[in-house]
Every structure is written in C-alpha cells, then in structure tokens.
Amino acid sequence: MSDYKVIGHSVQKLDAVEKVLGVAKYAADIQFPGMIYGKTLRSKVAHGVLLSVDTGKAKALPGVVSVLTGDDIPGSNSSGIIIKDEPVLVKNGQKIRKIGDPIALVAAETEEIAEQALRLIEVKVDELPAVFDPVAAMKDDAPKIYEKGNVLAVRKIRRGDVEKAFAECAVIVEQDYQTQMAEHAYIEPEAGVAKLDGDIVTVWVCTQNPHYDAKEIARNLNIGLNRVRVIQATTGGGFGGKLDVSVQVHLGLLAVATRRPVKMIYSRHESIANSVKRHPFIMKLKSGSDANGKLLAFEASIIGDTGAYASYGPGTLTRSAVHVMGPYEVPNVKVDAYTVYTNNPQAGAMRGFGVPQVAFAHESQMDILAEKLGVSPLKIRLINALRPGSFTGTGTELKDSVGIVETLEAATAGAKKTMELNW
Amino acid sequence: MKKRGIGMASMWYGIGNTGLPNPAGAYVDLLDDGTVLVLTGCADIGQGSTTALAQIAAEELGVKIGDVRVVSADTGVTPDAGASSASRQTYISGNAVRMAAQQAKSVIVEAAAEALGVGVADIVAADRMLTVRTQSDKSKDLVDCQAECQIALGLTPGTDAKSISIVDCIAKCRAKGKLSLGHGWFNPDTTGLDMETGQGRPYATYAYATQVVEVEVDTETGVVDVIQIVAAHDVGKAIHPQNVEGQIEGGCAIGLGYALMEEVQVKQGNVATANFTTYVLPTSLDVPPIQSIIVEDPAVTGPFGAKGVGEPALIPTAAAIANAVYNAVGVRITDLPITADKVLAKLQLQG
Amino acid sequence: MSKRMIKFVLNGKPIELEVEPELLFVDLLRERLGLTGTKVGCGEGDCGACTVLVDGKNVNSCLMLAVKADGHDIVTVEGLGDYDKLHPLQEAFIAEGAVQCGFCTPGMLLSAKSLLDVNPHPKREEISRHISGNLCRCTGYTKIVNAIEKVACQGGGEDRE
Structure with a gap:
C-alpha cells in the first residue's frame, strides 16, 4: 500500500x-x-410585516442605475438549502423575520452612490413581537415566526430501552451544557460579479457550492438552469459560511435588470451581521455505566437555535443527534434534537456542523464519569470506544476503518513526549 | 498562581450528508499528449481539494502530478459535485474522479493489452507507462503463451515489449478513432433515518480523532492559556499529508477560539459583534505548538482508503480544553466559551 | 474637493498621479492601478490582509490615505516576486504549506518581509509577535511561522539583487 x-x-x-x-x-x-455596484437595503426590525417600500427618491438620484424590490423578482423569491423559507427580497405584505432581511437592491455607478441611494429608500413596517430565546420560542404562547409554529424539526434516536438500562447503571452522570453562537470569520468577505453573455447569466462568486447557487439563481430569475453559469472565484475561506447564497441571486437580478456587469462586495460588518452562524445549543446529557465504566445507557436533549431561517439547521441538529453519544458503543440510546426558529440571525453550517457542540458535552461527560469511577480519561474512552463490529446509536454496524482506538493511543503516546501525562 | 492541567477529548464524524443522497460527478479527459484534464464541480475554498483530486487522478492514471490540470467549480463546464461541506469532497469527489479516471484509462489499457498481447487485467499504469504486471505471480506456461502471442503479433517478447508509453497508447486509440474519456459519479452508501427511531445508515464511513491539550490557568485572573495541543486524526489515508496537517492545525486554532474567546453577541436580534475588534479571533500569539499525528486506518470504500479531515480537525479541541481546565484547577465550565470571568467566578465559589 | 498630485515609488517604479484627498491607498492600488494582490478583509485595520510596505514598514493600506504615500517607497505583493523568480518568502510559503485560501497571504508575506529586513534571524516568538496583526483563519499560523522561520534560517529575507 x-x-x-x-x-x-x-x-x-x-x-x-x-x-x-x-x-x-x-x-x-x-x-x-x-x-x-450593487448594495442591499436590509431590515432594521427583527419581526414584522413589510407595509411599503418607496424607492422614488433613490431612483431619482443621479448615478443610480436600478432599484429593485420584491415585486421585481420574476421567479420564486425564495432561497434555502433544505427549506426554501428565506426571501430573496421581502415583498410588501410579507414577513420580516430578522434584522438584516433584504428588502431592496440598488445598482449604481459607484459604491458610494449606491450607499447613498439606500438611505433614500423609505420603508414602512408593521412591527410584531419578536422572540430571541429558543426555549421561549418553543412555548405555545410564543410569537409565531411561522404559521406552522417555531419548532422546525425534531430528530429522534431510539435504541434499546434507556429507562431499564439506567436502572441497572452503577454510575450516572447528568449535566446541562450550553454553547455560544459563533462566526466563521473567513478573511475574505462575500463578493461576486455578474454579467450577461447573450442570454446567459454568468456569476463569479466566492462559494462552497456553485451548482446549488446556479439552481437558486435560475429559480429566482425564472430562467433555465442551462442559462445560468456560476464560476467559483478563488475563495478566501468558507468553513460552511459560504454554502448559503449571499450575493448570488441579488447579482443575477441586477445584471438582468441593468444588462450591465455588476459587482457586490460585503463589508466586514455586513458579512458578520448577515451570514449564517454556528448554532448555539442548549443540551442536557445523561450517561450511565456499569461499575467497570462500560456505558449502558445514554439520553440527551438538544435545542438548537436556528434563527429566522432554516439554512442547514435541520441537517445540523440531525447530525448532532447522531453524534451526541460520542465515538462510543452504547446499547441503549434516547435522543431528541429540536431545530427551533427565533428572530435571531440564522444559524447554518459551520465547520463541524453541530458536532463541536455535542463533543464539548459528551467529552465532559466522559471525564466526569471517569472521575466518579476512579479511572483515567484514557481508560474510560478505551473501554467504550467503537471498534469494528460495534453498533452505533443509529443501529449501524461499523465494519472497517474504525480508528478511534488508534487515535487514543497515538495521541497519548504523542502527549507523553512533551507533557507530564500520568495516564 | 498559575496551574497547569491536561485534558483529552475524542470525536467521531460521519463523512457526507446525514442519511441523504449526496453524489458527486467528475469527467476525465486523457489528452493526445498524455496530459490529463479533470473536470469537477468541487469548490476548493483553500483546503486543497483541487490538489487532492489531481493526485487521485495522477495515481490512478499513472502520470505525474504536473500532467494533471483540474478545472473546478464552473457550472458551465463541470459536473455537479455537491457542496464542499460535511468533510465529503476527498471521499466523494475523490471516488468520482477515480472512477472517471478508471473509465478513461480502460480505453488505453485495452489498446496496451492488445499491443502487448496480454489481458487488460495484466496492465498497470505508472510513470507515464502502461506495463505488464510483474511475472512473479504467473505460471511459466502463461509467460510462454504470452511470448508466443507477442511473436504472432509481430512483437518482440521480452523486456522491451512489456511496456508501452501512455502517449503511444493514446496515439493507437486515436488512430482507431477512439477518445479516452471517462466520467464517474459516486454516492455514498447510506439510508435515510427512521423518523421515529432514527435507525438507519446515515454515513458510509466515519473519521475519528483524539486530541490532548495542556493549559495553564491563572488562578488570580481566570485566564486560560493553551500551552500545547496533540492531535491524532484517523483520516483513512492521507492523500496529501502536509495539507492534512494544515487542516488539523487550522482546525485546532478555530477550536481554540471557540473554546476560549469567540462569541457572537446578539442583542434583541441585532449582532453586536460585527467586526474583528469585538469578535476576537485567535492570532499567531494565541495558537500554541500543535503536534499533528496522522492515523491511517484505510476505508474500504474510500479513494485509496481516504476519508476526510476538514471538520474533525476542530471538533475535540474545545472539549479537550474544558477537560484540561478542570484538570488544572478543578473548575468545570459547562457553557462555552470558557472566559476568564467564568473561571474566576467558579474558582471563587470553590473558595 | 481639489485633487492633489502625489509622487511615490511603487514596487521600484516611480509613480505620479492626481488623487482625491479622501481616497484610501488600498483603493488607489486596487481600483485605479489594478493591483488587486492587496486584499481588503475588514477595512478597519483589524485583519492585516491589506498590508503593504511603506519605507519597509508594514502598514494597513485600508487605514492609509493615498495622499500619505507622497514621497515614500511602497512595496505591494506584486513587487515581491514574479513567475520567473519568486521571493524566498514566497517559495517558503509554498514549500511549507503556509497557503490555504490565500486571502491573508499577500499581507502575511509583506509583514514577514518587514521583519526579516530589519531582523534577518528572528526567534520563533518574534515572528509570531510580528505577524500577530495579520489574521489567518485557515492555517492556525503554524506553517506560516514555519515558512518565515525557514527563510530566517537560510539567511533572512534580504533583497535578492
């Protein structure tokens, strides 16, 4: 080999x-x-209904080439990786669900004129009560961000009989954990350029998925996918934050409306304020083992604040549910993972995709368990580590390439070279 | 007083989307001069997928890395490879590129087999040559029979006839009007998860890792300094070891920021930390020495055994830091980030 | 607002042009002179992606007015090396795997040069301190510091000429 x-x-x-x-x-x-150059007018309120957008003064500003609102979108006026719940431009009468929701686009001869024009657009919004706490958002009396309610998805894992198994455990560790919202902070802010070549809309953009971008552009421009060409420009980092569309659809709309090449670049502020985030999690974990440290039962509930739009939210929480017991074999598992809408910035994919959050929790659990049993952190992990032939919480048999034990041994050996490790 | 502590954390990570189809496609064109064009929708965002895919094509086709050019992530010319997410591109696009390369190769291998008077299974590609597999595992009769066939075909049996250059093979194909093109697509072997029980097969393979972190906690201020990180990652097979290390080191840095300093503050829906003065990233002064250890437990279904490493790199770091802080000062922080204020408050509660 | 004539040396060549008093130097480079190797990551002096050398010193060009270039010697990444002859730092960044997304790379290279030009054999800690104003989100800095250290061990980053 x-x-x-x-x-x-x-x-x-x-x-x-x-x-x-x-x-x-x-x-x-x-x-x-x-x-x-294109610029985006964004909502300053977190929850409301858009009543009117007056673009008259902006259009009259010398140097302004085009001003677009939700009424100017020929296609679906929606985007979203899993659910198409995010408006490209909020239309009159439609809902605003977070600060930063796009309301209008301006294209002008210079960036400065485009910015000046944004300030001339008059927006009226009927503000609604907002909810920023996912636990509060799950309650029946919470302001409804969506008709169907604020719980977007529930992922359940059920294996064996946890109640019976916990009753047989010698040691049980039960603990709450929380993790914060985090930002990708790629050093290159979102940027793109669109240009018409005949009837082909070509978009150069920083992206992690050009084919997805093309589909979103085509649906919103209401043209064939074969008339959209997305070319990934050299991309200055992504970490999951350049999977959702940022400038892509807006650029396509402006290029078609003006028939001129158009560029959009987000400022750092616009990037951090409006891009997706790492989901903040609220977690409750319960782990139980026999007197030798072998895990018998595991139970967890996870609440992920996905903000105003789904993005990769349900996928993130599903992955969290699958991984929350850690790389260990546990015969009895019960997990409930909730993806919850709030009026916060939307959370989506970020390097690790829900697993850094649960790893913080399950690895804290393992150390607490080890201490209770009086064994080393290494030993508790070796006792429980997945091996070929192990079954995961989803009932999947692992056959080959199960290297967790090798990494435990290699990391320990590596640490012993430079640390005073006594296990 | 400053106290040191050591913490360990492990992780597992399923490669690809969870219980969903997530295929990738690729095209490979073996050009007249023996150079190779790879078309893939895979977006390289700095992690090095373009280089890894070129390596996979080069290895499969037996050409040099410099012979391969990759055109990537252009919907006008490249097939859909899905997202550069879920640590999936080395595994999924890697397989797609390898399959496309195999298909393109099969055309020239057929020509080589014919020219060398052997079966296609006896041809191996390496060093820009198509060569008859070493004879050691063949019976003498077969070797004799092969020599006879070669004579019958007007070839000289012996060392000269045991190989043919890829360029010559391509020329033979072109003379017959054959193009050496290949396409491939790969979708990991998964099933959906049951809605009530979550049972199923969400991923075809998993990456694993363990990190050990040493920290120093200032008991006066609560400030946590990370002294060193040891990170052992099972990547199946490291296609490009230096880039794997780069992923591990970069992942540890993001994990360190997540553990200790990064938090998006949102006030009534408004992001209050929308710049790098208030959203503080780790600098070169924050990242300690990192010992990367590449563990290779090859995946049967991975291209040359490879899995993925992009996301696994950062997953255990915050957990290992939290465990190290506990080991140092007996304070268990259960909500990230582990700020000095939180550590100090718990230290004071301890008395 | 009246434009002002400025003269400076850019990557070894004298430049003379008229600029608006409020024009930022990074915009002069990128928009007017087409030198897009200098990147804008934050526009607020926090990330260092726009680092250029002004009389050998690393400066955030997003915080610098173009008029302030008058009379100075400026080096951007375009002045560091070319396809035919890479600067030793550029070679080391490639060899050591210090380049991932590459967006911080031009600024990082120039910061490194500004250190090695005055201190050809810095300690690893000195390197880390000197580039601490240049943010990188991909590499964890390890291989960047390795690359700079490699050049320092080879005799520093003195000009090749």
Whole structure:
C-alpha cells in the first residue's frame, strides 16, 4: 500500500503560486468595463410585516442605475438549502423575520452612490413581537415566526430501552451544557460579479457550492438552469459560511435588470451581521455505566437555535443527534434534537456542523464519569470506544476503518513526549 | 498562581450528508499528449481539494502530478459535485474522479493489452507507462503463451515489449478513432433515518480523532492559556499529508477560539459583534505548538482508503480544553466559551 | 474637493498621479492601478490582509490615505516576486504549506518581509509577535511561522539583487 507514486506525497499545491504572487482572482478582484455596484437595503426590525417600500427618491438620484424590490423578482423569491423559507427580497405584505432581511437592491455607478441611494429608500413596517430565546420560542404562547409554529424539526434516536438500562447503571452522570453562537470569520468577505453573455447569466462568486447557487439563481430569475453559469472565484475561506447564497441571486437580478456587469462586495460588518452562524445549543446529557465504566445507557436533549431561517439547521441538529453519544458503543440510546426558529440571525453550517457542540458535552461527560469511577480519561474512552463490529446509536454496524482506538493511543503516546501525562 | 492541567477529548464524524443522497460527478479527459484534464464541480475554498483530486487522478492514471490540470467549480463546464461541506469532497469527489479516471484509462489499457498481447487485467499504469504486471505471480506456461502471442503479433517478447508509453497508447486509440474519456459519479452508501427511531445508515464511513491539550490557568485572573495541543486524526489515508496537517492545525486554532474567546453577541436580534475588534479571533500569539499525528486506518470504500479531515480537525479541541481546565484547577465550565470571568467566578465559589 | 498630485515609488517604479484627498491607498492600488494582490478583509485595520510596505514598514493600506504615500517607497505583493523568480518568502510559503485560501497571504508575506529586513534571524516568538496583526483563519499560523522561520534560517529575507 505504500508504493503510491503520488498519493501520500505532499506535492506542491496547484493554486499556491498564484496565491503567493497575489495574482489569484478573488471575486472582488474581477473588473469589467462599464461595471456597476450593487448594495442591499436590509431590515432594521427583527419581526414584522413589510407595509411599503418607496424607492422614488433613490431612483431619482443621479448615478443610480436600478432599484429593485420584491415585486421585481420574476421567479420564486425564495432561497434555502433544505427549506426554501428565506426571501430573496421581502415583498410588501410579507414577513420580516430578522434584522438584516433584504428588502431592496440598488445598482449604481459607484459604491458610494449606491450607499447613498439606500438611505433614500423609505420603508414602512408593521412591527410584531419578536422572540430571541429558543426555549421561549418553543412555548405555545410564543410569537409565531411561522404559521406552522417555531419548532422546525425534531430528530429522534431510539435504541434499546434507556429507562431499564439506567436502572441497572452503577454510575450516572447528568449535566446541562450550553454553547455560544459563533462566526466563521473567513478573511475574505462575500463578493461576486455578474454579467450577461447573450442570454446567459454568468456569476463569479466566492462559494462552497456553485451548482446549488446556479439552481437558486435560475429559480429566482425564472430562467433555465442551462442559462445560468456560476464560476467559483478563488475563495478566501468558507468553513460552511459560504454554502448559503449571499450575493448570488441579488447579482443575477441586477445584471438582468441593468444588462450591465455588476459587482457586490460585503463589508466586514455586513458579512458578520448577515451570514449564517454556528448554532448555539442548549443540551442536557445523561450517561450511565456499569461499575467497570462500560456505558449502558445514554439520553440527551438538544435545542438548537436556528434563527429566522432554516439554512442547514435541520441537517445540523440531525447530525448532532447522531453524534451526541460520542465515538462510543452504547446499547441503549434516547435522543431528541429540536431545530427551533427565533428572530435571531440564522444559524447554518459551520465547520463541524453541530458536532463541536455535542463533543464539548459528551467529552465532559466522559471525564466526569471517569472521575466518579476512579479511572483515567484514557481508560474510560478505551473501554467504550467503537471498534469494528460495534453498533452505533443509529443501529449501524461499523465494519472497517474504525480508528478511534488508534487515535487514543497515538495521541497519548504523542502527549507523553512533551507533557507530564500520568495516564 | 498559575496551574497547569491536561485534558483529552475524542470525536467521531460521519463523512457526507446525514442519511441523504449526496453524489458527486467528475469527467476525465486523457489528452493526445498524455496530459490529463479533470473536470469537477468541487469548490476548493483553500483546503486543497483541487490538489487532492489531481493526485487521485495522477495515481490512478499513472502520470505525474504536473500532467494533471483540474478545472473546478464552473457550472458551465463541470459536473455537479455537491457542496464542499460535511468533510465529503476527498471521499466523494475523490471516488468520482477515480472512477472517471478508471473509465478513461480502460480505453488505453485495452489498446496496451492488445499491443502487448496480454489481458487488460495484466496492465498497470505508472510513470507515464502502461506495463505488464510483474511475472512473479504467473505460471511459466502463461509467460510462454504470452511470448508466443507477442511473436504472432509481430512483437518482440521480452523486456522491451512489456511496456508501452501512455502517449503511444493514446496515439493507437486515436488512430482507431477512439477518445479516452471517462466520467464517474459516486454516492455514498447510506439510508435515510427512521423518523421515529432514527435507525438507519446515515454515513458510509466515519473519521475519528483524539486530541490532548495542556493549559495553564491563572488562578488570580481566570485566564486560560493553551500551552500545547496533540492531535491524532484517523483520516483513512492521507492523500496529501502536509495539507492534512494544515487542516488539523487550522482546525485546532478555530477550536481554540471557540473554546476560549469567540462569541457572537446578539442583542434583541441585532449582532453586536460585527467586526474583528469585538469578535476576537485567535492570532499567531494565541495558537500554541500543535503536534499533528496522522492515523491511517484505510476505508474500504474510500479513494485509496481516504476519508476526510476538514471538520474533525476542530471538533475535540474545545472539549479537550474544558477537560484540561478542570484538570488544572478543578473548575468545570459547562457553557462555552470558557472566559476568564467564568473561571474566576467558579474558582471563587470553590473558595 | 481639489485633487492633489502625489509622487511615490511603487514596487521600484516611480509613480505620479492626481488623487482625491479622501481616497484610501488600498483603493488607489486596487481600483485605479489594478493591483488587486492587496486584499481588503475588514477595512478597519483589524485583519492585516491589506498590508503593504511603506519605507519597509508594514502598514494597513485600508487605514492609509493615498495622499500619505507622497514621497515614500511602497512595496505591494506584486513587487515581491514574479513567475520567473519568486521571493524566498514566497517559495517558503509554498514549500511549507503556509497557503490555504490565500486571502491573508499577500499581507502575511509583506509583514514577514518587514521583519526579516530589519531582523534577518528572528526567534520563533518574534515572528509570531510580528505577524500577530495579520489574521489567518485557515492555517492556525503554524506553517506560516514555519515558512518565515525557514527563510530566517537560510539567511533572512534580504533583497535578492
């Protein structure tokens, strides 16, 4: 297996030379003659109904090429990776669900004029009571962000009989955990350029999924997918935060409306304020083992605040539910994971996808359990680690490539070289 | 007083989307001069997928890495590879590229087998050559028979006839009007999860990791400093070890920020930390020495055994730091981030 | 507002042009001169992606007015090396795997150069301190510091000429 000629060799990265020379083209670096600049007007209220958008003064400003509202979208006016719940531009009479919801687009000869025009757009909103706490949002009397209620999804894992198993446990550890909202903070803020080539809409953009972007553009422009071409520009990091659409659909709308090349670049503020976030979690974990430390039962409830829109929320909570017991074999498992809407910024994919949150919890549990049993952190993990032939909480038999024990041993051996490790 | 402590944390991570189809496609074109064009929808966001996919194509086709050019993430010309998310591209697009390369290769291997008078199964590709597999595992009769066939075909039996360059093979194919193109697509073997029980097969393979972290806690201020990190990651097979290390080191840094300093503050729905002065990222001064250990427990279904590492890299870090803080000062923080204020408040409660 | 004539040396070549008094130097570079190697990550001096050298010192060009370039010697990433001859730092960044997304790379290279030009053999801690104003979200800095250290061990980053 070791006689590969290329695999396993650290060859020079194919994009490295262009990047060190500064010639790699990120979206913000792309220029076309006659290019105009797009900016987004966003909601300042967290929950409400849009009553009116008056663009008259903005349109009259010299240098403004186009001002678009929700009424100008030929297609579905929606986006979203799992559920199409996010408006491209909130329309009159439609709901605003978070601060930052896009309401209008401006394209102008310069960025400064576009920004000036944004300030001339008059928006009237009928404000509604908002809810920012996911536990409060789950209650019956909470303000309803969606007709169907604020609990978007519940993922259950049921295996064995936890009640019976906990009754047989020698040691039980029960603990609440919380994790914060986090930001991807890729150093390149969102940016893109769109241009018409005949009847083809071409969009260069920083993205983690150009084919998804193309579908969202096509549906909202109401044109064939074969008339949209999304080209990933060199992308300055993503970490999950460039999976959702940012400028993509807005650029397509402005390019079609103006028939001119158009560029949008988010400021750092606009990027952090409006991009998806890592879900904050509220977790309750209960782990039980026999007197030797073998896990017999595991129970968890997880509440993930997905904010105003689904994004990757249900996928994140499903992954959390599957992983929350950790890389350990537990015969009896009960997990409930709730994806809950609030009027907060939407949470979506971020490197780890719900697992860093639950790992903080399940690994704290393992150490607490080890201390109660008087065994080392290494030993409690080795006793319970998944191995070939183990079954996971989802009832999946693991057959090959189950390297957890090897990583436990390798990390311990590595640590012993430079740390005073007594286990 | 400053007190040191050591903490350990492990993780597992299913590669690809959870219990959902998430295929990737790829095209491979073996060009007239023996160079290779790979078309993939996979978006490289800095993690190095383009390089890894080129390596997979080069290895499969037996060409040099410099012979391969990858055109990626352009919906006008490349097939859908899905998202660069879920640590899935090395595994899923890697398989797709490998399958596309195998299909393109099969055209020239057929030509080589014919030219060398052997079966297609006897041909291996390496060093820009298609070569007859070493004879050691064949019977003498078979070797003799092969030599006879070669003579019958007007070839010289012996070392010269045991290999043919890829370029010559391509020329033979073109002379017959054959193009050496391949396409491939791969979808991991999963099932959906039952809505009531969650039972099913959500992923085809999993990555695993363990990290050990040493911290120093200042008992006067509650400030936690990370002194060193040891990170052992089972990636199946490291296609590009340096890039795997890069993923581990970068992941540890994000994990450290998540553990100790990063928090988006939201006030009545308004993000109050929308700049790098208030949303503080780890700098070069915050990230300690990191010892990356690559563990290779190959996945049967992975391209050359590879799984993934992008997300696993950061998953255990915050947990290991939390456990190290407890080990240092006996304070267990159960809500992230582990700020100095929280540590100090719990230290004071301890008395 | 009246424009002002400024003269400066950019990547070894004299430049003379008229600029608006409020124009930022990074915009002059990127928009007017087409030198897009200098990146904008935050526009507030927090991230260092826009780092250029002004008389050898690393400066955030997003906080610098273009008129302030008058009379100075400026180096951007475009002045560091080219396809035919990479700067030793550029070579080391590639060899050590210090480049992932690459967005911080131009600024990081110039910060590194500003250190090695005055202190050709810095300690690892000095390197970390010197680049602490340049944020990188991909690499965890380890391989970036390795690359700079490699050049320092090879004799520093003195100009090749």
